[in-house]
Amino acid sequence: MFRNKEGEFFQDVTTAGGFGNIQKGHAVSFADLDQDGDQDIYVVMGGANSGDMYPNLLFENPYDRDGTANNWLTLVIEGTISNKKAIGVRVTVTYEENGKARNIVRDVNSGGSFGCSPFRLEIGLGKASFVERIEIFWPVTGKTQTFKNVSTNQFMKIIEGDPELYPLKIPVIDLRLSTSSEYTLPKDHVH
Ligand SMILES: [Ca+2]
Ligand SMILES: [Ca+2]
Known part of the structure; x- marks a missing residue:
């Protein structure tokens, strides 16, 4: 790694x-x-x-x-004229961190063949407390959507051609296994 x-x-x-x-x-x-x-x-x-x-x-x-975590933004992008999963869309996220301007450029895709990652864009922002600009380039129409001054640490939905940003309420899931004594290994479990 x-x-x-x-x-x-x-x-x-x-x-x-x-x-x-x-x-x-x-x-x-x-x-x-x-x-x-x-x-x-x-x-x-x-x-x-x-x-x-x-x-x-x-x-x-x-x-x-x-409690010292960096900030983040997750974008769920949906096509209307283009394909619904927005595959092929290019996203540029612009922000400033410690006085330094940064651009993060991402394409919407699954990232591979055997190992596929989600279509939603999970973007780490370091210590930036907000995003100055999000630009979404749609190759099918040649159009660019722009959103300004977006707050961080949330899931946002973006729809092709729609000027609104939609915050999504997505619950945190606890992946940790229960340590309860009631947990027993399956009978056929072999070490
Ligand atoms: Ca975590
Ligand atoms: Ca996580």
Whole structure:
């Protein structure tokens, strides 16, 4: 696992993040599965043959639990003239962090073949408390939609050709397994 250090170089965080695993991986998805704003990771492990079996791995991102979390914005974009999932749309998010202007450019796509990530755009914003501008370029019509001064840490829906931004109420899901003593392993479970 490599972490992009402010666009300058990559840090190997395999051990620090607890990602190392001695099995072949088959697919990886980056997705905010518990809907708390940070991206979690799901990895399909093992090969296609039964002898190659291995449990899949879910890495819940614990980043928001210490109260110093960075800000984020998740965009759910829907086409009306273009395809409904807005695949192929290019989004530019502009904001300022510590006096430095930043542009984040994303395309709407699933990110792969074996490992697909959500179509919604989960964008980390560092310490920026708001987004100055969101530009959505629709290649089918050649039109660009622009939204200004958007507050962070929320899910927003954007509809092609609609000048409104729609905040979405998306509940946080607790992925942690119960530690209750009532939890028992299935009878056929083998260690
Ligand atoms: Ca998350
Ligand atoms: Ca989290």
